Amino acid sequence: MLRFLLRRILGSFVILVLLTVVAFLLFFGMPRDPALLMCGKTCTPDALANIHHTLGLDKSIPEQFWIFLSGLVTGRNDFEQGPCPAPCFGYSYHTNEQVWSTLMDRLPLTLSLAAGATVAFLFVGLGTGLLAAWKRGSFVDKSFTAGSMVLSSMQIYFLGPLALAILVYQTHIFEEPDYTPITDNPAAWFTGLIIPWAVLSTIFAAQYTRMARSSMIEQLQEEHVRTARAKGMSGRYVFFRYAWRGSLIPIITILGIDLSSLLGGAIITEYTFGLPGLGRLAVESVQFSDLPLLLGVMLFSAAVILLCNIVVDACYAFIDPRVRLS
């Protein structure tokens, strides 16, 4: 188990380094010069060269790459804006803020968005899914299945604006989504994020309803469940005690993927609701050709994805002893 984890973590590091390479290459392929953006209205070739120099853009790409990598580990002191402790992603070209602190600044929103939505969609999704499986074939089952089919086909970029248009613009029931840190004002935090949560969990929950239902039904046909039933255990006991556990595996797999996509920055969601989280930061970094920020967001998102994968795999081992971690 430990060896497995170690190997996965090591592998993840290799992937992260490769990803940095790709991000570097992408950035230098971009058809714009970040220095031109910073140079402002009264730009001269000299000033431009000067900015290139201060940004380190006049060095060769491998050299820049090496400086970046070593900065991540040891921190850097060569910035005009001040020192940059490890993990040093440098200073944003556009805002002149430290990338790491910008990331940490945007993270709470993304975390709040993901956490609230996850709680809601797991609760609703698993609940309806189990109910549907329990009442298999009934009207409840059929309406849940049909409903989840339609809802899971909805896209954030449709449901989001629709919810905004109806709840905010037309009926004025809710405020425009807005982020207030939970430490400042829990009530405002909650009301500000309720529409994004509702939209996200509507779309995601539907998927879990379907998944929970089908994997539960599958589990009920498995041998260990049938054995338990044959031994005379009550249907309810078997359902909640045996089958339920087994049905978690596929759900955890999907949850791992969903969580990593939510935590790594739900770009479309944050874009739709105008929330300043990691996803929006990602879009900004591309728009402003902001290499340090782009690298920061990319590496952060990828790290979250990899971490989620490892956690999911580790979870298998705990839930299902048959899975051998090789």
Add this chain to the structure above:
Amino acid sequence: MGKGGRHAYAALSLLAAGALVLTGCSSGGSKGSDNDKQDKENAQRQQAGISFGDAKDSTGPAAELPGAKPGGTITVLQRDSFAHLDPGQIYVSDEMALSQLIHRGLTAYKATSDDGKKHEVVGDLATDSGTTTDGGKTWKYTLKDGIKWADGSPITAKDVRQTFERLFAPFISNGPTYIQQWLANTPGTEYRKLLPDGPYKGKHLPDSVLETPDDKTILFKFKSAKPDLPYALAMAGYSVVSAAKDTKVKYDKSPMTSGPYKISEFKSGKTMTLVKNTNWDPKTDAVRHQYVDQFNIEFNKQFEDSTKAILDDSGANATAISFSNQVDAGNLTKVLADAALKNRTVSGYQPYVGQMNINLSQPEMQDKTVREAIAYALPITPFVRAFGGTDAMEVAGGLISPTVSGYDPKFDPFGKKAKPAGDPAKAKELLKKAGKTGLKLTFGYINTPEGQQYSTAMAAGLEKAGFDVQRQEIPAETYYDQVSKVKNNYDIFHTAWGADWPSASTVIPPLYDGRQIQDGSSNYSHINDPKVNADIDKANTITDPIKAAEAWNKINEYIVKDVVSNIPTAYYKQTQIAGSKIGGLAYDDVIGGVDPRRLFVK
């Protein structure tokens, strides 16, 4: 005041903010309101002209406002965080509004009427608006007694010297460049050669350019007459910088201030708190008040957010305002229709005039008939639509804004006011006559939602007249850099320009002087007409403001009608709103928005 960097960034931060959904710019559906009449009246009052005040006019304190009382806290809801606080880097209208409260310069605009429509230029830190004995070549300023920085140290001529010398340093790249160019007597960015490192490596401007014989006296010495210096010195970008506390690049985040308020806390992108500066002496200041105890500025408030909060008018919202946010287009109709709400609004023109540039360097564009065909065919309605309709944009006839002296509402050579959707039939005829039907026209457009929307519809309108329009997107962030390159491949592209002070001398020369054509210059259409150049030189020496305005307007009319290098599109308008407990509310035409210096809590 180039619209370039500023609005491009603003538009972009919107876009980047993912606030496409939430922006005010792309909205509308307002079914038209009758605000135009009042706006026009307001703007025309401006044309009376601005005088240069003497020592008496410049002596503080500023006259008390009726009903004003001290105390209270005002909440300010702003869309964009302040990117620059260093005066030398300030050129964006929301930063300029903030600057009114925290920075001071040698001169300032004093509102001489209570509605913020009439002004005179007075001495701010200086005892008067400046004295010249040789028709504007040498200007003398004397500092007032008792002027201090926020830390209590006195403001001296040494600080003023530092203020101007550091503008030549490479890191100052966003502010205005008028005075640098005048001092160096060169156009464009050549001025930097005068003092390449600023004052930081021991070199200084020679006394033949800038002289500070003692702690109180400053002498500007120009090679040619610069009658506009008092105006220029009133720009936020020429506010003073402390020599002792000049931290170069870092000054942009925490500057030394001198105005009635100082920054007590600034969380970039989130909040800023302004508190009273106890070292500011009202007796030294003729233009500012210090009624309010504190300003709490909150950023990231889209137009809808700020409008909604202010409309709500309960609790802290009753004392809320925005320096730069407009009433969002969705609420505009409602607000203007309700008398009680309308009372809480102020509206007026922004200083910008939109125009379609025809790039005269392109071979096919050198045919005047082709240019006339473009002028007739170009529909203006797409532009008005994209920004929210007639409440936000007014179809323009000329290149001079209604807020600038010399504006003539009747001037409209291509009948744009009558036919805002263009006249494709007339254009087709002209094209046929020139034998250029099917001419390829490369249209560079700014890649924002609005830009995409109006450029496609404009292209459709031009195609009806027989052009083959090729639309080329230009990233919003670098839009003005791209179109200001001399060698660009665009035949037509749209830009907007606002006067830096209410004289067309900050519009016509930077945009249409043919001797300025170079990379990065704002002569976007590359017009180089001997008559225009000569007339500019003539107008620049006219000292009577009324006669000067007439001369500038003549040049404007000649460019639009006879050269046909720039097609005026629209005058930008806006409406702003404040909470019911805000007193002293006025739309200041020079600031181009709410005047923050006179606000108080009722």
Add this chain to the structure above:
Amino acid sequence: MTSPIDIEGGGTSVVVDGDQQPKSKPEEAKQLEGRSPGQLMWIRFKRDRTGVISAYVVIFFFVVGLAAPLIAKLYGKDPYTVFADERPELFDSAGVPLQPNGGISGEFWFGLEPGNGYDVFTKLLYGIRNSLMISLAVTVATVLTGIVLGVAAGYLGGKPDQLISRVIDFLLAFPSQLFFIASMPVVVSLFVSPRDETPVYVRVVALIAVQWVLGWMSLARILRGTTLALREREFIEAAKVSGASPVRIIRREILPNVVTPILVQSTYMLPNFVTAEAGLSFLGVGIVEPTPDWGQMFSKASTELVMQNDITYMFFPGISMIIFIVAFNLLGDSVRDAFDPKTAR
């Protein structure tokens, strides 16, 4: 560093394949005339009413997409006419249709788009057409890549397998949406000529390319697992012993046996590509105005102009896309069931 998921995923589908054959044999025996598995699948599929209806809906969308120019011609309008300037009496100065419900009338069946006033009906037709074409191209490209790399990895094993598996692991760790956004301008800039408009095809090619690069891994992974298991089976051994070349073995023995996962997977992939493509255009990095596109219509629908004044507009792209995705997913389920009747639903 192959994670247990793929072993599991690959493993199951092999078991499924293995089960399928013995199961279909008795059926074949019962019905005297011999039937191929394909025919059997077809028979089972035809019995599934949901599947058949879904198939009709999906076909309808493709027909509408293909015939869009013809329909638009009969209807007499195109999606490029700026009606806000052609018929200004129908709009206010901000470009919002004056008539209720987004200006729906006998003349404009689905109303007019706020802003420039494009005809919504033809815009939707062309939008469906363009989005489907792009997604279809992405699907074909990813499926082909998935087959080649997946089967190669599974059959060859050893070094090539390791290499391909590593690449898959690497690409799966990509934050894909972020990658799309960052790489679209780069890919577009590779093609753009200085004087002309960025041609629509460049954007299309770029969209296909970036989605293709990050789209093929899941199918390749599944095929790798399936092939890996097939390689050990007797009939492959037999073919090897009889001296068949690897190419022949792959073509004649392996490929026919992986048709099922390929078909099932691609029916699931296509709608995903449709929504992903629309998402990119929604974010403004895909297809842009005036080229009609499903996602671009959503981006218009999310403007305040529409949300405040003309909520009707957003239902046309919204509902049509839901119908399409639901139908395609149901079709996918039916295809899977038809191939593999054992799976519980």
